[in-house]
Amino acid sequence: MTLLTLDWILLIEKLVLIVVIILASLGIALYTTFAERKVAAILQDRPGPSRAGPYGLLQPLADGVKMFTKEDIIPNAASKWLFILGPGLAMTASLMTCAVIPWGGTIELFHRKIDLQIADVNIGILYIFAVVSMGIYGIMIGGWASNNKFSLMASLRAASQAISYELAMGLSLIAVLMVTNTLSLGEIVKQQQTGWWNIVYQPLGFLIFFICALAECNRTPFDLPEAENELNFGYHQEYSSMKLGFYLFAEYINMIMSSAVMASVYFGGYDIPFVDDAHVYASIGNWAALIQVGVLLAKVVGFIFLFMWIRWTIPRFRYDQLMNLGWKSMIPLALFNMLVTGALILLRMNHWHF
Amino acid sequence: MNTTQILFWFLSGLALVSALMVLLSKNPIHSILWLILVFFSISGHYILLNAQFLAIVNLIVYAGAIMVLFLFVVMLMNLSKEKEDQKNVWMKLSGIIAGGCFLVSTCNVIFNAQVVSKELAGKTALLKEGSIGLIGPLGKALFNDYVVPFEISSVLFLSAMVGAVVIGKKD
Structure with missing residues (x-):
């Protein structure tokens, strides 16, 4: 079965994996919006959405129907194609991240070993950075194409925030990469299965990465791009209906993906804590892979809860405070972390002699 | 093809x-x-x-x-x-x-x-x-064979950064 010298079975296998992972991320994102409202309600001591379905569980579907059936307005002065391209790019970029995240170990089906990772490229982490920087275009194009100066200012603000925090994020990751000696996410997770989790080696790096991830996802206290009471609404002010839905939804998917990256890089990924995974594989086979997927999802849910907790507890920064924190605290801290890590690695290679 | x-x-x-x-x-x-x-x-x-x-x-x-x-x-x-x-x-x-x-x-x-x-x-x-x-061979080539040009180009970047700061400080 070789046509065009392609392994068609591999292609089908990967296609199935892509469809499953993307549908699952969309589904999880749908219920993340619901979780956000419920968490907000609990923190503010009120019941939250409770009318649609039991415990309000059908609320996200109702929201989706509402979004779809609203009137879709394209402003007369807007540049039409770019106006449509903006939300599409934002959504695509946030979904593309899932390609390199290892969602679980290997499953054996029909005598084929199937990795629960779409592509284990040897530059996994850099790929994520590239995709994240593509996400900025969705915001900038959308803000510019609206032909509204408030949208434009908000999109410039969003882009400069994302660029500033990407630097510190990259620097904090360099320290992890010096510890792991590899850029492949699959390999990083495998190393953590046998040894300690990377959070043990890189506590400061994780803190910096987490703060930068908050800023990259435009979450409070860094949600300046959509400051409702300062700049009307933000870069998506002119958007309505499902285009607005795409922007809001892309944000939730970004949150899930950055949680998955943090779990993979610092918290062992799909590694089941306190248990030898190879042992579990030997005893229950494929079920072990499913348990691993469940463990990773549990870690992701934990991070998402943390994101929400922060959002409903801490007020928003002012713009100059945001930039000061990014450039004058985060980047020097990340550089310091990198230097200390490098020095310790050199010392260890020299058997702890100066 | x-x-x-x-x-x-x-x-x-x-x-x-x-x-x-x-x-x-x-x-x-x-x-x-x-x-x-x-x-x-x-x-x-x-x-x-x-x-x-x-x-x-x-x-x-x-x-x-x-x-x-x-x-x-x-x-x-x-x-x-x-x-x-x-x-x-x-x-x-x-x-x-x-x-x-x-x-x-x-x-x-x-x-x-x-x-x-x-x-x-x-x-x-x-x-x-x-x-x-690939990243390994490229890094080895940059930091072994071409380390002097590499460092000189980083000095170039540093001077560009200093220049940007100077221009930004003027007003």
Whole structure:
């Protein structure tokens, strides 16, 4: 079965994996919006959405129907194609991240070993950075194409925030990469299965990465791009209906993906804590892979809860405070972390002699 | 025609068409967006040459960072009026000379490619062979064989940064 010298079975296998992972991320994102409202309600001591379905569980579907059936307005002065391209790019970029995240170990089906990772490229982490920087275009194009100066200012603000925090994020990751000696996410997770989790080696790096991830996802206290009471609404002010839905939804998917990256890089990924995974594989086979997927999802849910907790507890920064924190605290801290890590690695290679 | 050849011709066509569109679009914002597409297709070529690190760094640095700054400048200057002021003759002449020099050196590289690198002769792609574009060999080459030029170029960047700070401090 070789046509065009392609392994068609591999292609089908990967296609199935892509469809499953993307549908699952969309589904999880749908219920993340619901979780956000419920968490907000609990923190503010009120019941939250409770009318649609039991415990309000059908609320996200109702929201989706509402979004779809609203009137879709394209402003007369807007540049039409770019106006449509903006939300599409934002959504695509946030979904593309899932390609390199290892969602679980290997499953054996029909005598084929199937990795629960779409592509284990040897530059996994850099790929994520590239995709994240593509996400900025969705915001900038959308803000510019609206032909509204408030949208434009908000999109410039969003882009400069994302660029500033990407630097510190990259620097904090360099320290992890010096510890792991590899850029492949699959390999990083495998190393953590046998040894300690990377959070043990890189506590400061994780803190910096987490703060930068908050800023990259435009979450409070860094949600300046959509400051409702300062700049009307933000870069998506002119958007309505499902285009607005795409922007809001892309944000939730970004949150899930950055949680998955943090779990993979610092918290062992799909590694089941306190248990030898190879042992579990030997005893229950494929079920072990499913348990691993469940463990990773549990870690992701934990991070998402943390994101929400922060959002409903801490007020928003002012713009100059945001930039000061990014450039004058985060980047020097990340550089310091990198230097200390490098020095310790050199010392260890020299058997702890100066 | 096998898969890599189809990919090669598709990416080449995409790169050429979008490079032309960069020059032909009236609106500078559209030009920038086409230029981003050019970078994407060039990254595709890098992947076909088994240079994944170069491909992704090209995306991060050029498509991700530099083009965002281009967009910033163009959006803030509001160049979308489609007005063009004529440059003077000397500017045009120096532009032609600089472009011509680049053309000559590019042609030189292309015509000597088969002499310089035997692995590439008569091929459109190098899949799973050749490792200079991967991160390990590239890092070793940069920090062993070319460490002095590498450090000198970093000094260049430092001076550019200092210059930017000086300009920014003036007002």
